[in-house]
Amino acid sequence: xxxxxQSPPDLxxxxxxxxxxxxxxxxxxxxxQWFHQNPWGQLINLFYIPSGTKQxxxxxxxxxxxxxxxxxxxxxxxxTDSGVYFCAVGGGGTSYGKLTFGQGTILTVHP
Amino acid sequence: GAVVSQHPSRVICKSGTSVKIECxxxxxQATTMFWYRQFPKQSLMLMxxxxxxxxxxxxxxxxxxxxxINHASLTLSTLTVTSAHPEDSSFYICSAPGRENxxxxxxxxxxxxxx
Numbered sequence: 001x002x003x004x005x006q007s008p009p010d011l012x013x014x015x016x017x018x019x020x021x022x023x024x025x026x027x028x029x030x031x032x033q034w035f036h037q038n039p040w041g042q043l044i045n046l047f048y049i050p051s052g053t054k055q056x057x058x059x060x061x062x063x064x065x066x067x068x069x070x071x072x073x074x075x076x077x078x079x080t081d082s083g084v085y086f087c088a089v090g091g092g093g094t095s096y097g098k099l100t101f102g103q104g105t106i107l108t109v110h111p
Numbered sequence: 112g113a114v115v116s117q118h119p120s121r122v123i124c125k126s127g128t129s130v131k132i133e134c135x136x137x138x139x140q141a142t143t144m145f146w147y148r149q150f151p152k153q154s155l156m157l158m159x160x161x162x163x164x165x166x167x168x169x170x171x172x173x174x175x176x177x178x179x180i181n182h183a184s185l186t187l188s189t190l191t192v193t194s195a196h197p198e199d200s201s202f203y204i205c206s207a208p209g210r211e212n213x214x215x216x217x218x219x220x221x222x223x224x225x226x
Contacts, residue, residue: 031214031215033214033215035217040219041149041202041204041219041220041222042219042220043204043217043220045214045215045216045217048213048214086154086155088155088215090215096208097143097145097160097206097208097215098145098157098160099145099155099157099206099215100157101147101154101155101156102154103153103154104154
């Protein structure tokens, strides 16, 4: 199956700093999503981005499908950005809908 | 608003109890839904695929007789943890695919604690 690696595993920032989270995957995909898991376990979908670049406020993401990686950018970080960020990828055909999650990046933003 | 509703959000029960978790797609039909499990401080792992009108397909290492899945209608899938034991304590979360080229929608998850 598809392997997904996220880096860094942990990230500690001061409020206002910028950060980049990376997701590498081992095969071609037709689905890639970035999630923020809040303390209650809810998965907040940040981006659906199997390719290209998207922006939403202070967050943006870029996926280079041909090179099998995706980046999540967080600018001007806030304490409320703290939590676990997951990258998840999925293939097509009989695997359509199934997602393989990376191990996550634990982000801590200090005031 | 939420497009996938999952209930209950939290269950605490004694060892040996069977627990049913519901996952409903709101405002859309889902012939396929997915069930994931997340142990503390770990990532989410796919357990099984719930198929409307046919048997569920399970990932390697997941006990079919322990985790019963029923896709009762085009908007409802249920996961029943049978004779639950403390090692089954985990966070269970379901998802339903959107249209092609659309993101997966996740429920809010169920935190199961077996005493």
